[in-house]
Amino acid sequence: MxxxxxxxxxxxxxxxxxxxxxxxxxxxxxxxxxxxxxxxxxxxxxxxxxxxxxxxxxxxxxxxxGLIDSHCHVVLGDYTPRQKTVDFLESYVHGGITSVVSPGEIHAPGRPHDATGVKALAIAAKSCFDNFHPGGMTVHAGAVVLEPTLREKDFRQLEKAGVRLAKFGFGLYSDPSDGADQVHWAREHGIKVMCHSGGASIPGSKPITPDHLLDLAPDVCGHINGGPTSLDIEGVDRVMDETEMALQLVQAGNLQSAVRIIRRAEEHDMYDRVVIGSDTPTGTGVMPLGVIKTVAELSSLGGIAPEKVWAAATGNNAVTWELPxxxxxxxxxxxxxxxxxxxxxxxxxxxxxxxxxxxxxxxxxxxxxxxxxxxxxxxxxxxxxxxxxxxxxxxxxxxx
The missing domain is CATH 2.30.40.10 (Urease, subunit C, domain 1)
Incomplete structure (x- = not known):
């Protein structure tokens, strides 16, 4: 309405x-x-x-x-299986979050890895949230989780179905660099790819190193300050200096790293690449104030004007994900x-x-x-x- x-x-x-x-x-x-x-x-x-x-x-x-949470773990409906909490998205609206972007519906119980199931989950999530606005929120869902079972034709089908988001980092790859084909195919078909970075976040996932990120060449370096474990300083600087990836800072990551990254981005004329999310609900919990808390922390500890940090959680997110x-x-x-x-x-x-x-x-x-x-x-x-x-x-x- x-x-x-x-x-x-x-x-x-x-x-x-x-x-x-x-x-x-x-x-x-x-x-x-x-x-x-x-x-x-x-x-x-x-x-x-x-x-x-x-x-x-x-x-x-x-x-x-309104704040845009560029890393919010939705599945289907206003429920998080990870923390067994209902109405969490409506509660996020009370934290000033009016839109969220899914980094893949990875918390779906029994999440599939075969190509048919992977595509079906992304399409179903997108279709459901196109018609469901908890608390009036807009949920950009249906981020296909990249798997080695996906071929180029699968991305043509996803594009035709309106899927515009993808996540790399939770597929069954023996080496993360093996996913370069899927990342390339996704981007070729207009799908924005966010890649996990840093240490493993849940059992079954693998650390993603700077070398992996450079091999994969996604659009967004997800939680570059850690999800929750950050890349080392040298690795962060390589991603900042040797790529054009968006640099996502999250509440569920390493605060010291986030402060350093936003300062360095401002000093090196990279501020347009800084985007903010919560990376919740995860093991960190359900955090309705996750994004506004990050704005307060980066403003007060990073010495960046709060109105400028607010822009990283709104306009920068909108430009990166082409949101309205x-x-x-x-x-x-x-x-x-x-x-x-x-x-x-x-x-x-x-x-x-x-x-x-x-x-x-x-x-x-x-x-x-x-x-x-x-x-x-x-x-x-x-x-x-x-x-x-x-x-x-x-x-x-x-x-x-």
Whole structure:
């Protein structure tokens, strides 16, 4: 379901673009039929505001593109077999995550390895989540897990079925470099390939070294800071300097490595390659605040402006995976959150709270132009909370 609304009285609006992460001279966002149509000043958009059926007053707080979790382990439905938890995706929406990208439905019980089963699982997952939006979230699912049983014709079939994602690192290869053909075929058929990197994450998987990554040449170096065990410093630098892969930083990885990587990416003009995900649910657990927590950590410990880190978790993800969201700009999905410094913080707004390492309080989540929740049930209470006209009593207690 798509909606129409106006967001007014924003104190700061984040763009999602790391090059110009704050939109100047704007306090209003207009959404029509689920897409952003205008970002500008209240006085200039009065007519559009007046014809909006729902008006959300940001009360001088921060308006930002919804977070994109580029490494979220979905299977089918809003359930994780790994942690035996239901409604975890709806809970992630309360953490400001409005879209997720699957790194392969690898936690499916009895996951197949034969070509027919591998294709069937990817197609089924994609088809189901095309029609299912837990908490209003968009789930980009159906990432085919690359196996030696897959031939070039299989990728033609996957492309025809609309599969656009692939994951390497959990197939039955005796040597990971043997998967170069499958990676190549996937990319030839318009499928974006994310590759595991670093130490093994679960029994049955293998470590993926820098040499393997250079042989395989995927689009995305998954969890380059570890999933959970990071590549060594020399290996990280080789991937950064000798390839054009996207560099994925995750909450379930090595924090010291993540801080070093984001600093080095900024210093070496590689920031457009930095993308952020949670790599959950895994053994690390279900983490509704996994992405926003990573933004706070990289901002406060890495010394990177929080609005720029936010862009790595929104716009950079959108560009890397060719997603319709991630930016507050005309034509982009109306996936938006409103946030402020949390109660009790020594800072006065969301960005300064993030730079201190505090997780902001989310007071509204909007997806597809529809208000999904007020008062996040997972973040701290926002010091200043958004209000809505007409009132939405069914959402006012949604954080409790």
């Amino acid at each position: 798509n909606g129409d609304l106006a967001i007014v009285n924003a104190g700061v609006i984040l763009s999602g673009d790391w090059r110009s992460p704050i939109i100047l001279d704007a306090d209003t966002v207009i959404v029509r039929e689920g897409l952003i149509t205008e970002v500008g000043m209240y006085a200039d958009l009065q007519a559009e505001i007046d014809r909006s059926p729902v008006i959300v007053d940001a009360e001088g707080t921060t308006v930002a593109p 969201a991630g930016f507050l700009a005309p034509g982009k999905a109306g996936d938006i959150i409103i946030m402020d410094a949390p109660w009790g913080s020594t800072r006065d707004d969301a960005l300064s709270a993030l730079s201190l390492g505090d997780i902001p309080g989310i007071s509204a989540v909007i997806t597809g132009g529809v208000l999904r929740t007020l008062r996040s049930r997972n973040t701290p209470q926002a010091a200043r909370a958004a209000s809505v006209t007409p009132r939405q009593p069914h959402l006012e207690m949604s954080g409790h």
